[in-house]
Amino acid sequence: MKILDGKKTSNDIKEELAIEVVKLLSSGGKRPHLAAILVGNDGASETYISAKVKACDKVGFASTLVRFNDDVSQDILLSEIDKINKNTDIDGLIVQLPLPKHIDEMRVTEAIDPTKDVDGFHPANIGKMALNLPTYLPATPAGILELLKRYKVETAGKHCVVVGRSHIVGSPISILMSRNNNPGNCTVTLTHSRTQNLHEITQTADILIVALGKANFITADMVKKGVCIIDVGITRVKSDYTKSGWKLIGDVAFKQVKDKCSFITPVPGGVGPMTIAMLLKNTLKSTKK
Numbered sequence: 001m002k003i004l005d006g007k008k009t010s011n012d013i014k015e016e017l018a019i020e021v022v023k024l025l026s027s028g029g030k031r032p033h034l035a036a037i038l039v040g041n042d043g044a045s046e047t048y049i050s051a052k053v054k055a056c057d058k059v060g061f062a063s064t065l066v067r068f069n070d071d072v073s074q075d076i077l078l079s080e081i082d083k084i085n086k087n088t089d090i091d092g093l094i095v096q097l098p099l100p101k102h103i104d105e106m107r108v109t110e111a112i113d114p115t116k117d118v119d120g121f122h123p124a125n126i127g128k129m130a131l132n133l134p135t136y137l138p139a140t141p142a143g144i145l146e147l148l149k150r151y152k153v154e155t156a157g158k159h160c161v162v163v164g165r166s167h168i169v170g171s172p173i174s175i176l177m178s179r180n181n182n183p184g185n186c187t188v189t190l191t192h193s194r195t196q197n198l199h200e201i202t203q204t205a206d207i208l209i210v211a212l213g214k215a216n217f218i219t220a221d222m223v224k225k226g227v228c229i230i231d232v233g234i235t236r237v238k239s240d241y242t243k244s245g246w247k248l249i250g251d252v253a254f255k256q257v258k259d260k261c262s263f264i265t266p267v268p269g270g271v272g273p274m275t276i277a278m279l280l281k282n283t284l285k286s287t288k289k
């Protein structure tokens, strides 16, 4: 069993990006600049956003964090997005999800200039992704592909089972794993809450990608020997044993499943840090354009 070490791989990518920033600046280019909008003070979103801002710092990017209370109107949010769209110093814009119920997430996503949509969530960019055209790939699926590539996990002709059909992970990764690319060329089964006989399907997976948000959902009896598991789930649970008072648990019961795997991502330290590295990579791509 080999660990797909997202922490180390993301640090490698950040070092590569830092070198590229130095090169870009010394050749007269501009410093990459990522803007992030955070609405409300959801604990998990605060953690993700502060990790994104810190990562910008680490690689030499500028960052701007715009915060709103959770009762902000949709119009005010849309006018901030419009302002950032027009700001030529800002290369990338993300709006941290989820948003409060009174705000239409799709309306907000569509308001972001597709050329600054470094999350790759805009319908125009999702369309390009599906057609295998150059675009920003959504950061979490892109991070999964990068891990598979750097650890040379064979994907062509394999059966890839995806659990969860979210717009952010399950749906795009199922498209990406089926594209005629490397990584890719899988036979993909996308499963969700209405899927029948999930156990039987996951047992046939060569590559199992789980993005459900249910702690320890995948157990040893649900997978076959030699499977490669990508665990995207991050559930925060209270803990008396950590400094923060929280600990993170994946969708896969790691301890009981790991010995059946050829490869597995840990939680934390797997897909999570890769998401941030790929967001930075997309931002640099936008700057270079």
Ligand code: GUN
Pocket (backbone or CB within 6 Å): 094, 095, 096, 097, 098, 119, 139, 140, 168, 275
């Ligand atoms: N919420 C959970 N994951 C993400 C992400 O990758 N981007 C944004 N904007 N919000 C998220």
